[in-house]
Amino acid sequence: MTTIVHVVGARPNYMKIAPLMEALAAYPFRQVLVNTGQHYDDMMSRAFVRELCLPTPNYDLGIGSASHAMQTARVMIEFERVCLAEQPDLVVVVGDVNSTLAASLVAAKLLVPVSHVEAGLRSRDRTMPEEINRIVTDRLADVLLAPSQDAVDNLLAEGESPQKIRLVGNIMIDSLLRHLPMATLARVQDRVAVSDRAYAVLTLHRPSNVDSPETLRRILDGVLKIADDMPVVFPVHPRTRQRLSELGANHSHGGLLLTEPLGYVDFLSLTSHARLILTDSGGLQEESTVLGIPCLTLRENTERPITVTNGTNQVVGTATADILAAYRRVPEVAEHPDRPPLWDGKTAGRIARVLSEVLST
Ligand code: UD1
Numbered sequence: 001m002t003t004i005v006h007v008v009g010a011r012p013n014y015m016k017i018a019p020l021m022e023a024l025a026a027y028p029f030r031q032v033l034v035n036t037g038q039h040y041d042d043m044m045s046r047a048f049v050r051e052l053c054l055p056t057p058n059y060d061l062g063i064g065s066a067s068h069a070m071q072t073a074r075v076m077i078e079f080e081r082v083c084l085a086e087q088p089d090l091v092v093v094v095g096d097v098n099s100t101l102a103a104s105l106v107a108a109k110l111l112v113p114v115s116h117v118e119a120g121l122r123s124r125d126r127t128m129p130e131e132i133n134r135i136v137t138d139r140l141a142d143v144l145l146a147p148s149q150d151a152v153d154n155l156l157a158e159g160e161s162p163q164k165i166r167l168v169g170n171i172m173i174d175s176l177l178r179h180l181p182m183a184t185l186a187r188v189q190d191r192v193a194v195s196d197r198a199y200a201v202l203t204l205h206r207p208s209n210v211d212s213p214e215t216l217r218r219i220l221d222g223v224l225k226i227a228d229d230m231p232v233v234f235p236v237h238p239r240t241r242q243r244l245s246e247l248g249a250n251h252s253h254g255g256l257l258l259t260e261p262l263g264y265v266d267f268l269s270l271t272s273h274a275r276l277i278l279t280d281s282g283g284l285q286e287e288s289t290v291l292g293i294p295c296l297t298l299r300e301n302t303e304r305p306i307t308v309t310n311g312t313n314q315v316v317g318t319a320t321a322d323i324l325a326a327y328r329r330v331p332e333v334a335e336h337p338d339r340p341p342l343w344d345g346k347t348a349g350r351i352a353r354v355l356s357e358v359l360s361t
Pocket of ligand 1: 098238
């Protein structure tokens with residue numbers, strides 16, 4: 001029987017694989033789920049498997065945290081064993097994390113076709129580890145599943161053959177639209193006492209932002225000013241938690257309300273009722289666009305420019321004055337936002353059709 005191996009490893013992967021595995025269940029394929037364990041805290045990994053109704057992973061590689069080289073190498077060593085045991089006809093990788101890169105390298109060298117969901121995004125900033133992961137994964141992949149036309153254009157400009165590229169839309173929006181009806185503010189109000197459209201949500205985890213005490217301080221100075229106006233809820237990533245402790249800023253202060261990382265639906269509850277989102281996450285730029293909530297991206301660039309041209313995103317950088325200037329001009333929440341083409345909740349079905357076509361040729 002045709003075997004497809006799916007790879008997840010870090011928090012932003014689970015919501016991309018869940019709808020795809022479900023859509024592929026209608027086809028006569030054997031599906032194997034591999035969790036690399038790049039993320040391992042319950043709220044960063046297993047909680048997402050449960051909540052998104054992913055099957056229990058067939059393999060838990062237990063890789064954990066390490067330097068980039070070590071983490072990538074460990075995934076490669078363990079994932080090679082999985083591929084040799086399972087003899088897959090196709091490996092599906094998603095996004096741009098180290099597990100994505102590692103699994104692609106292993107599959108390509110074993111001559112197993114690779115399909116990359118979220119192909120073609122580019123920030124053109126090679127100081128971001130994710131940019132390296134995107135470029136290498138796309139170079140190795142046989143099926144390039146692009147979320148937006150700009151991603152298709154990037155791949156063509158890099159010389160990829162048009163036959164390998166399919167514009168399928170954004171699969172993360174499948175998960176978002178499916179879970180939105182259960183994302184009520186009441187779910188989170190026991191932990192953060194906020195009212196509808198009267199608070200901001202902040203997330204920060206990029207090494208360039210949180211590993212530099214000066215940059216982290218500049219961002220926090222801006223955020224604390226905003227928190228004088230309206231509460232800012234800040235679910236803290238484990239990497240950021242360590243850095244905040246080093247600055248002595250690891251506790252709620254005035255209007256800045258720190259929480260543990262939240263589960264998928266709880267976090268969606270929080271974001272979908274917010275007045276404003278401040279973030280350095282890629283996925284959240286896309287989610288806020290679909291939700292119509294203004295998003296200030298605390299980075300110098302984005303690999304998701306469509307969220308600026310067709311969405312609610314503004315790339316504002318990390319200078320305190322720039323954050324506050326953008327905050328003063330923030331537009332209203334759009335109650336009926338326009339979505340980029342094919343961000344319609346039906347991407348998983350389109351990908352399943354493409355993969356079935358590819359596997360039958
Ligand atoms: C990784 C991805 C990033 C993604 C992010 C989402 C890469 C290069 N980076 O970054 O693209 O946006 O996940 O969260 O793949 N830690 C824990 N528990 C965990 C996971 C991490 O405590 O479950 C701590 C560890 O101290 C670890 C640090 O967070 O060293 C960073 O984790 P890591 O997986 O290396 O990178 P992220 O910053 O999470």
